[in-house]
Amino acid sequence: MKTVSKQEPREQVQQIPLSEIHPFRNHPFKVLDDELMQQTIDSIMQVGILNPAIIRPDPEGGYEMVAGHRRLHAADLAGLKTIPAIVRNLTDDEAVILMVDSNLQRETISPMERAQAYKMKLEALKHQGKRVDLEDKSTSRQVGEKSSWAVAKVGADANESERQVHRYIRLTELLPEVQEKVESKEIAFSPAVELSYLTHDEQRQFLDAMDYSQNTPSLSQAQRLKKLSREGKCTQEAMFAIMSEDKKDDLTRITLDNDVLRKYFPRNYTPLQMQQTIIKLLEQWQKKRQRQNER
Structure with a gap:
């Protein structure tokens, strides 16, 4: 007798009023009114929302957005009153994992967004592991192994090494004011x-x-500050001295503005032709100085 495999019922897409949906609590990803948002708005006005959002019921009323914050904002700006959505019953941890995974598909994610998202997902995976541990009475060693698995899981899902996941999560230890400088790219990732x-x-x-x-701060300066901190010697005077140093790159690199150079060359000159001409003129200038010094 041929058995027929049971198929899970398809989730129903519903039209949910925008006014009944609120953002995910501590949502780490920014929703910006940028060019991509305008493209989303234009697409919605032309063909509607093809990919339904995923929301979950809020015990206090309404729904919490899980996957679809940008679509929700774009729909509001496009003048829609409702949005197609799938209502799914999710635990807090399941909702966090789905929220993070759906947003990590975006092309542009800032280091701080990624840091907060990795941390939230890691904590959610650990919570799930702890519940299993309570049920099967796992040993502390097994709990540690599952915690390590959680880090590996975050990395594998995001195509990152475990070390890189740890490095991103370290950024959450920064003060909000320092995080803002990382966000604005005033401080690079590795020094941060x-x-x-x-x-x-x-x-x-x-x-x-x-x-x-x-x-x-350069990477070298940040590493020295970290070393001083571990030694208990990271005083304000030491920081001022390190941060006031002339960087080697600044001492050895000369940058010439393109607009300044262009006024000395024909419009059809390529950057390579400009460079060759400058070198040739410098060589002539050097020879002239040598002849003057020989007199």
Whole structure:
């Protein structure tokens, strides 16, 4: 007798009023009114919303958005009153994991968005593991193995190494003011990871040193600050001294503005032709100086 496999019932798409949906609590991803948002609005006005959002019932009333924050905002700006959505009953941990996974597909994600998202998903996976541990009475060693599995799971789902996942999560140890400078790219990712090992008081003093020197920290400077912090020697004076250093790159690199150079060359000159001409003129100038010195 031929058995027929049971198929799970398809989830029903419903039209839900925008006014009944609120954002996910502590949603780490920004919804920006940028060019991509305008493209989404234009698409909605032309063909509607093809991919339904995923929401979950809120015990206090209405629904919580899980996957579809940008679509919700675009629908509002496009003048829609409802949005197609799938209502799904999810636990807090299931909702966090789905929210993070659906947003990590985006092309542009800032380091701080990724850091907060990885941390939220890791905690959710750990919570799920703890519930299993309580049920099967796992040993502390097994709990540790499951925690390590959670990190590996976050990395595998995002195509990141476990080390990189840990590095991103380190950014959440930064003060909000320092996180803002990472977000605005005033502080690069790798130096920011090193600075996350400073205490909060040291981070405040670092911001003063950064403001005083008008310099952004290099990786080398951040690593030395981290070392001083571990040794208990990360004083404000030490920070000011390190941040006021002339960087090697600044001492060896000369940058010429393109607009400044262009006025000396024909419009049809390529950057390579401009470079060759400059080198040739410098060689002539050097020979002239040598002849003058020989007199």
